[in-house]
Amino acid sequence: MSLPITYYNDPVLRKKGKPVESFDSGLTELFEAMVATMHEADGIGLAAQQVGKALRFCVVDLRESPSEFQYVLDGRDNVPTDLFMPLALANPEITYLPGEPIVFEEGCLSFPDIRGDVERPSRIRARYQDLKGNPHTLECDGILARCILHEVDHLNGVLFIDRMEKKTVKLLEKKLKILKRRTRDALKTH
Numbered sequence: 001m002s003l004p005i006t007y008y009n010d011p012v013l014r015k016k017g018k019p020v021e022s023f024d025s026g027l028t029e030l031f032e033a034m035v036a037t038m039h040e041a042d043g044i045g046l047a048a049q050q051v052g053k054a055l056r057f058c059v060v061d062l063r064e065s066p067s068e069f070q071y072v073l074d075g076r077d078n079v080p081t082d083l084f085m086p087l088a089l090a091n092p093e094i095t096y097l098p099g100e101p102i103v104f105e106e107g108c109l110s111f112p113d114i115r116g117d118v119e120r121p122s123r124i125r126a127r128y129q130d131l132k133g134n135p136h137t138l139e140c141d142g143i144l145a146r147c148i149l150h151e152v153d154h155l156n157g158v159l160f161i162d163r164m165e166k167k168t169v170k171l172l173e174k175k176l177k178i179l180k181r182r183t184r185d186a187l188k189t190h
């Protein structure tokens, strides 16, 4: 069952997530609903804030992504993506690894039809817990690193427009204004 997605200007998108403390069936249900929501919307990542929950939890699925990426999961570089995606990241902590930052165009399910260039570190290490609370370490680059960075930003109430250059945001100004108003009006009527 998929969930309604929250859009830009919904206050929950600016809330910092609370740590995940219960690794129970409720978390698995949330995971499944978030994955269904993400797939239905053709997204590659989704954060709890985007389904109205201020929680340090997000999902990522890049099995259909044409972009390449490299990764080492728990010290192994040969884990097939099917074995760990869709990926559940609870309480993720990010460390940047050496490498030149990369500029790449991003979208976000909370910003329909809005895309813009964002500069991000190229390689990261993510420490997180899975649905059972087991700790993992994922080192990665490419679209996987970018996607995790984008989602973890959501968990801190940070949006991709905050990471864009001023001139990029300026180009999107009109679309952002319309979306902002639409979200405000929709929140009023519910």
Ligand code: NI
Residues within 6 Å of the ligand: 107, 108, 109, 110, 150, 154
């Ligand atoms: Ni997003």
